[in-house]
Amino acid sequence: MSGAVPASPGARGAALPQILRESGQCEVFCGLSSIVWLHRKMHDTFFLVVGSRTCAHLLQSAAGVMIFAEPRFATAILQERDLAGIADCHDELDLVVNRLLERRADIRTLFLVGSCPSEVIKLDLHKAAERLTSAQRGRVKVLAFSGSGLETTFTQGEDQCVAALLPELPRPQAGERNLLVLGTLADVVEDQFNRLFDALGIGPVQFLPGTDTQSFPPLGEGTSVLFAQPFFNETAGLLAARGAHLLSAPFPFGVEGTLAWLKAAARAWGLTDAQFEGTTAGPAERARGSLARYREVLAGRRMTFLPDSQLEIPLARFLHRECGVELLEVGTPYLDRRAMQPELDLLPPGLRLVEGQDVDRQLDRVAAERPDLTVCGLGLANPLEALGLRTKWSIELVFTPIHGFEQAADLAELFARPLLRRAALKV
């Protein structure tokens, strides 16, 4: 079962990164963890996981200190009587949902989130969502998606959630065009991008998911889609099926990524290079300037990424090309060629890119190579630190604003901080 096999060579042969596939124990979160940031972004939603106590425990462990008095997520825990058929799961679910919605008049959209156990017992949550939506008579919309570890890895939960939202998006008027930016972004980052698109004369621009599930942006043949996050595999297929035009670009991390990302939209809107540069040169220069001091810390450092959030490839590209980092190994839970090709094109030839995971072997390599910094999940960080290695928790990368020009230096700082801290500590 375990072991690494070289994947078939890519179109560019030797110039492509060397891709190894590993299978074994995967040390990654399941898609349910996406709920932790999705519910913060969408203010009028509630996420009800239909699962086991493990799901509830995962959510509160992943949420860490972010404990709210009564958060907008919960778990309907399946019990022995549900599984033994003593209780009808659908009746039970209706009871739970009614109880929940009675307490929370502020909820407009309820997501039923499938889990490993609900999938194994083949509980049809889409059917339940339809039933509950009609029972709510327009007060609350009930949608379903899967966050199970059988189907999804960590950030893929957001992919599934956004895919479930797409049928709610209205069709644009004939001849109407819009730019849809996909992926949860901090409000401040949305504002920055809005100003840039405005200055470029690109628009109207909408972001999905947004804070309000009562009004959705239009989606149709006049829609161009720019992906702000690299994990929208399922959603991309559905967008294309609705006739949307998917823009291919590197992701907006660092100056280079942000420029290329904006440029994809600029091209779609028929802007000239001069127009584009006129608007972006200033912010790009400012970002390069603030990045410079972290480049001093990071240049020449040897770094390994363990697979986690799908951000590994774009961030490795940023660190290598803009901060001078030497990449030892870049792990990714899975490789989505459509999304990643523009990133792969920018990675150094011969890079060891590992798809999937066998965590024990991977940690053996880390122990042998002793990178200056290892980007990994929370479960692995302290044991690596105890070996005298420096680490960066990857989960922070999905909670912190890291996109765009103004955050380029913040992003570099996240990686520089553990190194600066090591240098500062005399104990």
Next chain:
Amino acid sequence: MQLTVWTYEGPPHIGAMRIAASMRAVHCVLHAPQGDTYADLLFTMIERGERRPPVSYTTFKARDLGTDTAELLKTRVRETYERFKPDLLLVGEACTAELLQDQAGTLAASMGLPVPVVPLELSAFSRQENWGASETFYQIVRRILHQQVPAPGSTPRASVRERCAGRRPTANLLGPTALGFRCRDDVVEVTRLLDSIGVDVNLIAPLGASPADIARIPEADFNCCLYPEVALAACSWLERMFKLPTVKAIPIGVGATRDFLREIGALTGIAVDAALAAGASRLPWYSRSVDSTYLTGKRVYIFADATHAIAAARICAEELGFKVVGLGTYSRELAREVRAAAALYGTEALITDDYLEVETQVAGLHPELVLGTQMERHIAKRLGVPCAVIGAPHHVQDCPARYAPQMGFEGTNVIFDTWVHPLMMGLEEHLLTMFRGDFEFHDEAAPSHLHGPLPNPSPTGGGAPDSPPPVGEGPGERGPQWAPEAERELKKIPFFVRGKARRNTELFATERGIQMITVETLYDAKAHFGR
């Protein structure tokens, strides 16, 4: 289906992990889907563990369900043994794997590995974490010791007094685990305590024990069941099979520590009077000193695991002079014991694992101090009530760098400090009353030792600290009105008791059908509730 916002306990396989992570030379293989590895971070983050918990997962995915998950399990078991070479292998299933019915434990046990394989039946859909820990520990003990069980009719084990004639008795400390509350320091403190009366520790388990250590359990003269949630099942079995007596008193608090010593004294014949008289605790004097007068009758709400909740109630009532207004636990297995304890303090125990139920009760009882878990810390923070954490589940900040046991006499000193400090300091409370009109002592000024402004009691409304908490107030419930001069008079009452004064007055008025609260009503209520 059970609607759950926060869960006190994890699923039972987390309990199995805690046992594996506590021990040496033990490894656990869990048949579990991708994503269940999140549990590693509990050990490496909350307890700042320097090693990964010794747990390997099959992390199966949808595509594996179409093939053979049982084969995947066997591969992982084999690889795990080869890589880690444990002396004992635990094999269990997380919830989803239980549904696949691969019989992981039985399957692994039949693989012919050269070490004991303990299959775990964890009942993921009906049991919880502490039960899982207890069951795992019990199964390990049984598996290692079953061959040593004396045959029926063999010479009975001598009494402890006979066994110990002319030598120091030895004890096993059973129950401490990884992620248990302050177990790391408790075992050090109890070891010292036992040494002070001439008892040696034979072994501590599961924390730090290897399978070879478990085999030595019967060499001790008695067991101390320090955390019944984890060790009671194993202790009962050892008592039945080996006639190995169990000391049941749990040394948390001055009285309970004395009881613990007396119980050991009675069992072993050791004179413990000197140790009792030595009084290594500062709690009794600190509690009698005049500064502590202000602690009198402070209303305290307690909710935690049974062991810590019962101990806390006794300390509060008998050693700190608080009034226990509520006592509860999520430990269903020990509900009877908690109910009995609650009856001692004239209250009814709340046995629940529903966080919202606890929150409603805390809000309704208006305690002045909450002693609970990490969950109650959040409830208390939201309601603006001081709080100390007394049990698991806990947070990284409840794993202090310093030595901070809960057990033994040093434990009582730690407890006095941690539970009393969140309350207003005695002198400071008087100063606040004297200078209540002063510009620096206004509603938003918190006591200096609390670093910063009072917490906003509720993100969903509730506003000022003296307004009643929103929880438990149904819509349409209209209380009596306040006349403006009564409202002004209320403002003259120090803010930290103003909330209580407001509630008491409104209660007083409601009970008497008074629609408009006047200054007279305010003072009538004060006289009625006067303390």
